[in-house]
Amino acid sequence: DAGITQSPRHKVTETGTPVTLRCHQTENHRYMYWYRQDPGHGLRLIHYSYGVKDTDKGEVSDGYSVSRSKTEDFLLTLESATSSQTSVYFCAISESATLGNTIYFGEGSWLTVV
Amino acid sequence: EDKVVQSPLSLVVHEGDTVTLNCSYEVTNFRSLLWYKQEKKAPTFLFMLTSSGIEKKSGRLSSILDKKELFSILNITATQTGDSAVYLCAGYSGGGADGLTFGKGTHLIIQP
Numbered sequence: 001d002a003g004i005t006q007s008p009r010h011k012v013t014e015t016g017t018p019v020t021l022r023c024h025q026t027e028n029h030r031y032m033y034w035y036r037q038d039p040g041h042g043l044r045l046i047h048y049s050y051g052v053k054d055t056d057k058g059e060v061s062d063g064y065s066v067s068r069s070k071t072e073d074f075l076l077t078l079e080s081a082t083s084s085q086t087s088v089y090f091c092a093i094s095e096s097a098t099l100g101n102t103i104y105f106g107e108g109s110w111l112t113v114v
Numbered sequence: 115e116d117k118v119v120q121s122p123l124s125l126v127v128h129e130g131d132t133v134t135l136n137c138s139y140e141v142t143n144f145r146s147l148l149w150y151k152q153e154k155k156a157p158t159f160l161f162m163l164t165s166s167g168i169e170k171k172s173g174r175l176s177s178i179l180d181k182k183e184l185f186s187i188l189n190i191t192a193t194q195t196g197d198s199a200v201y202l203c204a205g206y207s208g209g210g211a212d213g214l215t216f217g218k219g220t221h222l223i224i225q226p
Contacts, residue, residue, distance in 0.1 A: 004156075033212075043157070043202065043216040058212060090156065103214075105156035 003027050004106035006091050012112045019078040021109050023091030025071075032074040033058075033092040033103065034066060036085075043090065049074055081113045116141045118205045120217035128225050131193050135220045137203035138185040145213075147179055147186045150202040152219070157202055160188070190222075198224045 003026030013019050023032060033048040035058075045058030047066040055066050063085060067075045078085055091106040117140045127133055139147060146164045150157035161170045163179035163186055170177050174193075179186045190197055200219040207213040 040218060042218040043204075045212060045214070048212055056212070104159070107155045 004091060004093060004104060006089075006106040006109045008109060009107065010110045012114060013081050015082060015113055016080050019081050019111065019113075021076045021089055021091075021111070023074045023076070023106060025074075025091075025093050027093060027095070027104075028071060029093040029095045030071070031094040031096075031103075032068065033094075034064075034074065034076045035090045035092060035105075036060065036087040037090060037108075038087050046076065046089075078111075081111075083113050085111065086113045087111060116205060116207060116215040118203055118215050118217035120201075120203050120220050122220060123218065124221040124223070126223045126225060127193060129193060129195060131224075132189065132191045133193060133222065135188040135190075135201050135203075135222070136185065137187070137217055139203075139205040139215075140184065141205035141207050141215060143207045144181070144184075144205060145208045146206045148204045148206060148214070149177055149186070149188050150204070152200040152202055153198075160201075193224045195224045195226055198222060 005024045007022045031050055034046040035043045037043050044060045046060055046064050047058055049055045049068040065077045089109045092103045094103040119138050121136045146162050148162050149160040151160055161177045166179055166181040174191045177188045200221050202219045203217045204214045
């Protein structure tokens, strides 16, 4: 299994509060990604990073920000959580930009916004 | 906009049956198609298909790509209860995972 740890694994928070999800990898992979998975939508890319301090927006980036100050850590922040952000969040990593060996997913973080 | 459509969305079969899962895609600058298995937690990689007509096989699972008709199938023979999962298909257009477009998945349930 790829060395990817997400924390917290489960969180319930109130609308309007800030939330940060952490992804930690021990593989020294350059590329890291945050996805959300919702019924009827499949996996959708939120933000991704191609190196320390290098990040870019994905398909559903509104309401989210990310930071990557170290190779091993990629943080996803919901500045002011809304009920529509209730979802399962997956971190993923890949070694190269061309996905020759595909990407590897973390175990997921279940977030409920009430 | 790139699009990947999987069918059926859910499927219930009995142990020992053979199943075929379908994935059609419309992906600009298509490079490859990937299949994942998701059992409640992280999706795990099954196959990456790049060339048309070449079957990839792993145990009871096999997959093939048709780049002319823009679809792929995933076959599972002699199904077991451990095959119960959501199977995800993704079209890849190059670059990093920002070039991946996922389908909604097929929820497969194998009954004893």
